[in-house]
Amino acid sequence: MLSRLVEALHRFNAAHPWDHNAHYHRWLLRQLPRRFGSALDVGCGSGDLVRRLAGRAESVVGVDADEEILRRAREATPADGPVTYTRASAPDGLPPGPYDAITCVAVLHHLPFAETLARFREELAPGGTLVVVGCARAEGPLDHLTGLVAIPLNLLTGWIKNRGRATAHRPVSMTAPVRDPEMTLAEIGREARRILPGARLRRRLFWRYTLVWRAPRQ
Numbered sequence: 114m115l116s117r118l119v120e121a122l123h124r125f126n127a128a129h130p131w132d133h134n135a136h137y138h139r140w141l142l143r144q145l146p147r148r149f150g151s152a153l154d155v156g157c158g159s160g161d162l163v164r165r166l167a168g169r170a171e172s173v174v175g176v177d178a179d180e181e182i183l184r185r186a187r188e189a190t191p192a193d194g195p196v197t198y199t200r201a202s203a204p205d206g207l208p209p210g211p212y213d214a215i216t217c218v219a220v221l222h223h224l225p226f227a228e229t230l231a232r233f234r235e236e237l238a239p240g241g242t243l244v245v246v247g248c249a250r251a252e253g254p255l256d257h258l259t260g261l262v263a264i265p266l267n268l269l270t271g272w273i274k275n276r277g278r279a280t281a282h283r284p285v286s287m288t289a290p291v292r293d294p295e296m297t298l299a300e301i302g303r304e305a306r307r308i309l310p311g312a313r314l315r316r317r318l319f320w321r322y323t324l325v326w327r328a329p330r331q
């Protein structure tokens with residue numbers, strides 16, 4: 114019975130896809146100044162967030178390891194915008210900063226966690242802001258309760274965004290490879306606060322967490 118219910122949920126979600134990461138773009142932008150100098154988006158994928166950052170920043174660099182998704186990002190981005198797309202792997206291959214803003218959405222669990230956060234810290238300008246939307250491994254009653262709450266909201270959101278119609282079309286941003294996270298939120302919090310003292314970590318709906326850190330001004 115349970116397995117049939119899970120299969121039905123998967124079929125519904127597949128027929129009514131929506132981008133959980135893009136759901137947090139508006140929140141992410143609220144963590145940043147209205148205008149700032151340079152930004153780096155790590156794991157930029159199809160460039161949806163890069164294009165939104167370009168409305169505020171003087172220059173934006175979008176980085177991804179997948180050349181094909183970068184090609185599609187370039188096609189969707191106005192040629193006269195302050196945007197550069199670069200194929201690179203994090204953390205070692207990131208273009209050097211400093212950056213006034215660094216963003217990383219649903220990518221950090223694909224990377225060496227501590228080393229990547231340390232590199233972000235190094236590349237932030239004094240007073241700059243790091244904003245991460247990440248995925249954590251569920252562990253404990255609160256994680257499971259949040260997941261249970263998210264299930265009906267996920268179904269409802271998919272229904273609304275697709276206007277009640279099933280579709281086989283998936284947004285380009287949802288074509289990237291997926292990987293299950295290995296670190297729990299507690300483990301993420303311990304490491305993040307060790308590397309980024311004062312970092313703000315919050316559990317979120319739709320199987321996400323957020324992390325915000327502002328570099329000291331001096």
